[in-house]
Amino acid sequence: MELQLPEGLVSPGRAFTSMPRKRQRVQTLHNAPCKMVLLESTEQNEPPSSCSEEQNPKMSRYFQNLKVRLPSEFYNQPCIELAKSFLGQVLVHKLPDGTELRGRIVETESYLGGEDEASHSRGGKRTERNVAMYMKPGTIYVYQIYGIYFCMNVSSKGDGAAVLLRSLEPLEGLDMMRNYRNGRRHEKAKPLKDSELCNGPSKLCQALDLNKNYNRRDLSDDQDTWMEAGSKILDQDIVSCARIGIGSAGEWAKKPLRFYIKGNKYVSVRDKVAEANS
Template sequence: MVGAVGIVTSPVATVTQQAMTCATVVVVAGESWLEEKRHPFYTLGLKHHLSSMKRTREKTSKGKKRIETEATSCYFPAATEKEIGAVNSNLVISETCGSIRLKEEFFDIYCEDLARNLIGKVLVRKFDNITLKARIVETESYLGGVDKASHSYNGKITERNKPMFMKPGTTYVYFTYGMYHCFNISSQGDGAAVLIRALEPIEGLNYMCLQRQQSKKRKNDGSVKMSLQNNNLKPHELCNGPGKLCISMNIDRHTCNMKDLSLWEGMWIEEDNESRKISESELFVKTHRIGIDSVGAEWAKKPLRYYLMGNKSVCRLDKQKELELRNMVVSSS
């Protein structure tokens, strides 16, 4: 059974509340797309949606369309003129909660560009009727075969790192030091990926706090008090590190590895439309990566880390780079 998904393209795809509730049909305004495999759904790689609806037939009754399959049926109103308009072709409406996610074209760029472009975007995690959101404020790029700090150095492919060689936008979650998970996103280029180093929590802070504190805050009766006001962690401390953010966002290799962020309903990246957006006046720091001195000075010192200057959730600041950046802004003004 397919889910109710709308692809924001031309013609505009819309998902009505009735269709969203039934979660069985795809609604596209102004076009009978089920007859053509050349529809944008096909070009976006959603072949399983098309194949699972081969036997779909369309009827019209009393101003409403009815899409039927052998498994189920769903009613939805015909699209209105207000639902047809100009939209951003890089966005996809998510099945689970109707939010707008970034699709595969966003990820299909050079690794350093992706690391930079991810700053300010929102990571969404969805599971068990829980939604967590956090703004990406720090990233590192790992360039693949030439990068001595990369798991894919010299083009080496293992069972662990194979997501780095999959299509851009694939998640790569690995376990390190026998304690923590780290979350990466594949980019353009064999073995290239971006490590998400830090997030600024937006939604679901109580759950994040619970994840970080559940072993420390259990009462005598075994219950857990979910309140940011009654523990030692501040909001900006919940996701200020690659291992911390994986704990807070419930990201692990068993449930989140090798997932397509343009399609998977358990996690995706979206524009920051609901909370504070990153303004053009805010500065991005480009500096060296962290914890890779063992690979030698050449690669340890390369400026392949990006972060949002002045954000409290950043894992580690480079004060010298920040000073240089401020001086440069002042001198150019």
């Protein structure tokens, strides 16, 4: 696999040991709908609704910025849909002193498992390293690159499938994020702009102080790391393009499995051709 510099994308690569598993049929990659799991009521026995706002005019509590934790069923979506649904949601990490760091997700990538040549779970491989990709949807998968950097993924519906969190728009705790980032930079380096704090998978893990200690945790009930309801991103505002740093993945290197919010300055790498086509 060809890896880019750790400040950019580092995708879940191939695992090392294998265990035969049934290969999945890959879902259609183009024009996949952006599905949100909506809860219009807080009553325990009322099932979640997937209706549109036109069908359900009452605004979902997922889009009211009330710091509402996303529940377990939100993550139980196919990988591509979940990657799109993450856009606009808020990732939160609570530090030991109680400080909460928040960032809005603006860029993601899907790794479909099975036939996906760029996935750690390619061919159904299951290892000690990638086992989180096979756990319940919403499980955190953190892996290390170059021995010092970390990348955070979230398991989705589908065997061995997960979404890489690529970039965040920092919302809360920016001074602390900057301190964490500066701890890994040369003392004479230029001061970081807000847009540079979390614009890459290893950068966002540095800024939020996320490491392998958070691997295999469940976002729906973990006390230190979770996701909250954010803003709804419409399909026309989502750019779909090729993933980065997976040049050895053959035809999979060109599939449009990276998603980001069009026009957002916190995105790591823009694809102007894909933007024009969108």
